[in-house]
Amino acid sequence: MNIVRVTATSDVLRTLHDIGGFETFGGGLTEAEGQEDVWTSSAYATDEAIAQVRARGARVEVVLDADTRLAQLNREAEQARARLRDIERETEGERGTQDEAGD
């Protein structure tokens, strides 16, 4: 999913939740300067969802594209799995030491 900023009136923003692959987040809702009842919200959105959001009259700005985001998450997941393997080895090592002590 991409991270996007969506700008629209509150009436339009309220209608966006039924779009699959679209989810606003946090308290990142700010009033657009100089425009009455126009708000900007941060959101996660798939490419398809972005098209639907735009079709409803909202402005969409991509803050972080899905590929860049996924590359970071994949890198971190790989590091995490490596660390998990280390923890497993450490735990087995400790068990082995305890078993030997028990013997």
Place this chain on the structure above:
Amino acid sequence: MPPPSQPTLPADIITALTSLSTKYPDNCELITLPDKSAEPPGVDIKCVRLHDGNAPRDPAVLIMGGIHAREMAPPDALLRLAQELLDAYKTSTDIVFPALLANVNGPPVTSVSYPSYTFPIDKIKKIFGNIDLYILPCVNPDGRLYDITHPGVPFGPGWRRNRRPNPDNPDPSAIGTDLNRNFDIAWDFARFFDMVLYRSKYARGPSATVDTNDTFNGITGQNRTVTVAGGASGGSFILSFNGADTTPIAFGAPAADVQTKLTALATIGAGNATVAGPDGGPYQVTFTGARNHPVAMLTANYAALTGGAGSNPHIEIVHPGPATEPETKNVQWLMDQRKIRFFLDVHQAGRSIMYPWGLEDNGDDDTMTFQNHAWDWKRDGLLPGDVPAGHQNYSEFMPSKIPYYLGSKLPEIANSMATAILEAAGADPKAATGADPRKDHSTYAPGPIARYYDKSGTGPLTANSVDYIFSRQFIDTSRSPIYALAMEVGADEENGFHPDYTPPNNHYLKIEREVFAACLEFASVAARWCKWCLIATAAYGDHAHPDVEYLRDLRERVRRSHPRAVAVLERIYYSFSPAVARFLTGRRRWRAVVRVAVVRPVVVILKACDGR
């Protein structure tokens, strides 16, 4: 201990907390919370108590993070906070953040330079000297591990809930509970709100929030009680489940008819719900099959029910209880067992600092409270201007008067935290937008939680941690005051829930500095306010009056030389002073009498003896 270069695994967080308690046994108590996490076999969830060598005391401060699994930075930052505080206290040194260059997303991506930032040792000593600081870095370890190791899961922007298994449903997205909708405060929102009124604005609404993937408030095998109430005598109503509506159910319908219409819904299915009870209800609805998980809120549209003159026909639906999850129970246990008076729940993302209420907008009518069941099925969940004609607006009572000034103190705390973050960023707080990038990208917005439900239409945040902790003082008034806040750290500019920990982005390092600044300010406020002189404060109507400040200062000086005597005296004083302070509330003449005849003479005499 250097900052992490990637999100820390839950097991490593536990190891690090254990190491701290071993390294600093005089100042760090390791606490294993009573419930293991929800995913079998369950892992231990631990927190630390930072203290000054004392037994657990009142007041206590709890700062926690990681209740939402995918919010990566808070657990790391809170673990680091515990480490840095203990290191600094034991070595009597400042906490120093080196200068930092970090990127923020645009478009275009911008590099921002932050100067070195120091948190001085004298403030750290005041924190240790005045409060117990509980740090619970990772409330939801199962969810965090899953999120870290499952990038790009097809459930949206990451895993949010815990990992309670669902033996009834093979859909991998149909497991877990949103822990921050599971606390024992206004949990049963189908009872709490007038759902027809509520849905007049929030089509998605809290029920939909529960129905979809956001929230799962229950466990397998639960049931609902549906009662036709308010003098209804005809017409029909509609039940809704997972966003699907039944065909109209006639007033007085037999249970079999209700069951037929419910099981006809695609969201339930044949054989997946039974309905028992007399014709016309109350109906006992039990979900039995694959659709039983996640257990959704059953709601009703009763606009077509009719009744006689003066009647208020409606449907009352009672759901099962809150706090079903072990992770939620752990937080509630800490609240019950330790005298938590200051609470901060660190979330991500959105650069905001929030205070109660989340369940409704704030008001000053003391009859409008979550405890007043006369308002059940009548609250609107709307902001005052949005309530339709003919309905009385409901706003949750926020006490703003003596002795505790909650309504003004909560924004005061939030503002001071926001200011501390700007100071830590080296920003010019008076700079115009666009003139100082440090200000532009480190400005946190304070405000009540409920304000977030309005424009985006997601509905009030019922059953959240902050409301729960805050509400305890109204249930047990001997525990007042309690200050509870939440903050959303970082923003879309720092990759949302998953900040980059590595250069050149350095999102995490920027967020960590903001968490430190906010949490240390929060703890410092607690250390300053923790044990004010309640009666003097009530008499003067100002906790910062010079006489009140003097009494507080005197007590702290005496405490250093005679800690045991002060502890005994405090125990006696706090056994009756909250009641006296409450008595003085709203009694202007009594306050004047106490001020003139008691407090002022005592201060004059003490100052004379004190040589001041």
